[in-house]
Amino acid sequence: MTAEATPALVEGPAADPGDTGSAAGRGPRARTTTAYLRYVAGKLTGAAVSLLAVLVTSFFLFRLIPGDPVKFMTGGRPVSAQQIAAYRREFGLDLPLWQQFTDYCGKALTGDLGTSYQFRAPVLDKITEALPNTLLLTGTAFVLYTALGIYLGTRSAWRHGKLGDRLNTGLALTLYSIPSFWLGLLLIIVLSVGVGPVPGLFPTGGMESGGKEGFAYVLDVAHHLVLPVVTLVAVEYGQTLLVTRSALLDEMGSDYLTTARAKGLRDDLVRRRHAVPNALLPTVTLVFVNLGRTVAGVILVETVFSWPGLGGLFYQALSVPDLPLVQGLFFVFAAAVIVMNTLADLLYPLLDPRVGR
Amino acid sequence: MTAETATTAAPRALARQRRRAAAARFWREYRTHRAGLFGLAALVLFALVALTAPLTVGSDVQSVTDAPGKPLESPSLQFPLGTDQFGRNLLGLVVWGSRVSLLVGLLAAVLSVAIGALIGVTAGHFRGWYATVIMRITDWFLVMPTLVLAIALATVMSRSLGTIILAIGVTTWPTTARLVRAQTLAVESRPYIERAKALGGGHWHIMSRHVVPNVMPLVLAQTTLIISTAILAEATLAFLGLGDPSIVSWGGLLQDAREAGAVSSGDWWYLVPPGIAIAIVALAFTLCGRAVESVLNPRLGVSR
Numbered sequence: 001m002t003a004e005a006t007p008a009l010v011e012g013p014a015a016d017p018g019d020t021g022s023a024a025g026r027g028p029r030a031r032t033t034t035a036y037l038r039y040v041a042g043k044l045t046g047a048a049v050s051l052l053a054v055l056v057t058s059f060f061l062f063r064l065i066p067g068d069p070v071k072f073m074t075g076g077r078p079v080s081a082q083q084i085a086a087y088r089r090e091f092g093l094d095l096p097l098w099q100q101f102t103d104y105c106g107k108a109l110t111g112d113l114g115t116s117y118q119f120r121a122p123v124l125d126k127i128t129e130a131l132p133n134t135l136l137l138t139g140t141a142f143v144l145y146t147a148l149g150i151y152l153g154t155r156s157a158w159r160h161g162k163l164g165d166r167l168n169t170g171l172a173l174t175l176y177s178i179p180s181f182w183l184g185l186l187l188i189i190v191l192s193v194g195v196g197p198v199p200g201l202f203p204t205g206g207m208e209s210g211g212k213e214g215f216a217y218v219l220d221v222a223h224h225l226v227l228p229v230v231t232l233v234a235v236e237y238g239q240t241l242l243v244t245r246s247a248l249l250d251e252m253g254s255d256y257l258t259t260a261r262a263k264g265l266r267d268d269l270v271r272r273r274h275a276v277p278n279a280l281l282p283t284v285t286l287v288f289v290n291l292g293r294t295v296a297g298v299i300l301v302e303t304v305f306s307w308p309g310l311g312g313l314f315y316q317a318l319s320v321p322d323l324p325l326v327q328g329l330f331f332v333f334a335a336a337v338i339v340m341n342t343l344a345d346l347l348y349p350l351l352d353p354r355v356g357r
Numbered sequence: 358m359t360a361e362t363a364t365t366a367a368p369r370a371l372a373r374q375r376r377r378a379a380a381a382r383f384w385r386e387y388r389t390h391r392a393g394l395f396g397l398a399a400l401v402l403f404a405l406v407a408l409t410a411p412l413t414v415g416s417d418v419q420s421v422t423d424a425p426g427k428p429l430e431s432p433s434l435q436f437p438l439g440t441d442q443f444g445r446n447l448l449g450l451v452v453w454g455s456r457v458s459l460l461v462g463l464l465a466a467v468l469s470v471a472i473g474a475l476i477g478v479t480a481g482h483f484r485g486w487y488a489t490v491i492m493r494i495t496d497w498f499l500v501m502p503t504l505v506l507a508i509a510l511a512t513v514m515s516r517s518l519g520t521i522i523l524a525i526g527v528t529t530w531p532t533t534a535r536l537v538r539a540q541t542l543a544v545e546s547r548p549y550i551e552r553a554k555a556l557g558g559g560h561w562h563i564m565s566r567h568v569v570p571n572v573m574p575l576v577l578a579q580t581t582l583i584i585s586t587a588i589l590a591e592a593t594l595a596f597l598g599l600g601d602p603s604i605v606s607w608g609g610l611l612q613d614a615r616e617a618g619a620v621s622s623g624d625w626w627y628l629v630p631p632g633i634a635i636a637i638v639a640l641a642f643t644l645c646g647r648a649v650e651s652v653l654n655p656r657l658g659v660s661r
Binding site: 334 | 497499500504506508513585598615624631632636
């Protein structure tokens with residue numbers, strides 16, 4: 001997995017020269033570019049150390065488990081001593097712990113995350129199979145809830161204390177306090193199964209009905225995507241809304257806004273061109289920091305809607321428990337958040353020249 | 358003799374008087390936050406329900422063997438919220454479940470905030486390599502997906518309430534640690550700390566007498582906010598089947614409902630009450646926490 005994560009990390013600086021160029025084009029001299037590269041190097045080292053720490057943690061954490069993994073594999077069936085020995089040899093459980101660890105690290109560096117007990121397939125294959133589905137769900141939800149949160153947060157802060165603001169914040173806080181899996185189950189009952197006269201409008205789960213091709217297939221997947229995305233957006237947008245709102249409130253009293261108004265700019269322009277861009281700076285970091293929460297939401301929503309993604313896979317692996325798969329997914333989730341956070345760190349000084357220079 | 362006790366008692370009485378005045382001032386400010394009052398009222402109500410549960414519903418409500426009704430009955434006069442798949446009274450189960458959810462939420466939050474406060478204060482007080490290492494670890498925990506880590510911990514340990522509390526507590530502390538450290542740094546730059554040092558105050562004296570009382574309000578607000586996170590996390594872990602199956606909790610009830618097929622048969626009355634209970638309690642703690650936060654630190658702008 002590290003083999004996969006590293007290119008993503010390398011992409012950071014590789015994609016950056018263009019941005020740095022444009023930033024440099026705006027005025028600052030070469031010295032700032034050097035400073036930025038030093039900043040990038042620091043952040044990348046930090047991310048690499050974090051990833052390594054996750055790798056080590058995931059190995060030792062799942063060795064704490066009481067009981068013999070072979071028992072989980074055989075599911076309590078009576079097995080002969082030879083079979084147990086064969087299982088132990090197959091999964092390398094007969095080796096001493098340190099040797100298991102060095103093997104695990106060596107293999108992980110080449111992208112081999114072991115073999116799932118449950119599916120008898122390489123963990124990496126299961127993960128790459130499920131990854132696009134999760135990216136589709138998470139990506140759609142992420143774009144929607146960020147946009148919705150920023151839009152509503154801006155409106156809320158601009159008219160703070162008014163009825164609209166109070167309703168907006170109240171609704172956001174309420175949805176934020178609702179367990180995502182419960183909201184998902186309710187949506188399934190009301191909109192998929194149907195209550196009373198309401199017919200089932202959406203499929204109860206899965207990603208496709210099967211047997212569709214071309215455009216019909218795309219429509220079918222979109223139809224299946226509606227409820228999971230609605231659930232995720234509903235529970236996640238509140239955080240973005242509150243962050244945007246308080247960031248914008250912090251800007252509201254600023255002198256430059258008074259200046260902008262004194263110039264005779266329309267209220268709308270003052271908001272869009274002056275206040276919001278500044279308020280977005282802290283929002284960007286927090287949106288990425290909160291990705292950890294979104295990962296949790298994705299696991300639950302995929303479980304509830306039987307979405308064939310990483311979260312659903314994690315739930316299946318947990319119920320066995322299928323240790324290599326749990327371990328691999330744990331690493332993928334943590335790595336995803338670390339990589340996204342690093343990207344946010346790298347982007348931030350480009351957005352805000354006061355940072356890291 | 359009497360003069361001596363008067364001189365030693367006077368400063369203490371003065372301190373007590375000041376503390377009472379501060380509490381009164383706090384309450385006067387808090388009263389102006391309507392959402393905070395609503396949250397407080399909801400919490401008092403739920404706390405009463407949870408504390409009086411042994412009197413109102415009794416612990417035999419969770420007994421599977423002598424359940425009073427038939428399985429999966431819809432709400433009726435006898436069972437206002439219907440019955441579960443064993444024929445147990447759902448209203449009773451929801452009331453009984455409040456005890457576990459509140460207990461886990463409180464204890465996990467206290468554990469989390471205690472770890473966070475300890476790390477934050479020491480990292481702010483002792484500078485140098487200790488603070489660097491500790492804050493790197495904190496940052497690492499901060500970016501980890503909390504729930505995934507809690508799930509991993511709950512998976513590898515035995516199924517019990519203690520496990521759930523520990524799993525939530527040791528994964529949610531980093532935000533508190535960061536906040537407390539920032540506050541500690543602010544406090545330590547004040548002149549009275551320099552004075553205390555000049556008078557020979559040691560590390561322990563400065564941390565316990567000057568830093569901790571000053572970060573306490575922040576810690577209080579943070580605890581209230583973390584409790585709501587912890588209650589949601591408990592429900593989530595129980596829903597994923599990582600809780601103790603023999604204990605009734607709101608998350609556990611939702612898992613039971615899902616396993617009993619309440620979703621596909623459209624038995625909404627089975628799912629709605631536990632979820633609403635979770636949402637109300639989590640919301641109430643959030644509202645209280647935000648009100649406390651804005652009273653103590655009006656510049657945060659949370660509920661302006």
